Amino acid sequence: MTVKEKTEIIEKALDDKKAGNIEVIDVAEQTSLAEYFVIASCQSTVQVRACVDEVEEKMEEAGFIVHHKEGYRGGNWILMDYGDVIVHVMQQEIREFYAIERLWDDAGQTADEEN
Numbered sequence: 001m002t003v004k005e006k007t008e009i010i011e012k013a014l015d016d017k018k019a020g021n022i023e024v025i026d027v028a029e030q031t032s033l034a035e036y037f038v039i040a041s042c043q044s045t046v047q048v049r050a051c052v053d054e055v056e057e058k059m060e061e062a063g064f065i066v067h068h069k070e071g072y073r074g075g076n077w078i079l080m081d082y083g084d085v086i087v088h089v090m091q092q093e094i095r096e097f098y099a100i101e102r103l104w105d106d107a108g109q110t111a112d113e114e115n
Contacts, residue, residue, distance in 0.1 A: 003035050003084045006064065010087055013058040014040045017051040019089065025104050035084040039101055041092045045075030051089045052078045 007024050014022050019040035028035040042048040049072065056066055059082065068081040077090035077098075088100065 001062065006082065006085050007036050007038055009058050009062055010038050010055050010085065013054040014051050014089070017047065017054045019051045023101055025101060027104055030104065034086045037086050037088065037104065039088045041095045042089060043092060045091065048075050048078055048089050048091060052080060055080060055087060
């Protein structure tokens with residue numbers, strides 16, 4: 001399975017749980033941390049956790065186990081590390097405050113824009 005197919009599974013899982021403003025950012029040329037970041041917004045900690053649980057379930061069904069998950073207890077911003085894909089699911093206010101996608105503006109197009 002390609003990394004692009006992984007991001008598609010993640011995007012669909014997030015969309016199924018009604019996450020908003022889902023962005024896939026190609027960061028492969030800017031960092032060795034990952035090839036893609038997937039960023040999504042939610043309205044509550046309950047929705048953040050539901051989205052993360054859905055991503056984890058769908059990725060496990062596809063044969064991928066999360067290497068590390070951070071922030072689940074707090075539920076405001078949860079990071080999931082799948083090696084070549086890092087997923088950020090956060091409450092809308094947190095996303096607006098930190099605006100992490102702006103940190104990666106130099107990364108160029110998002111994966112969706114490449115199609």
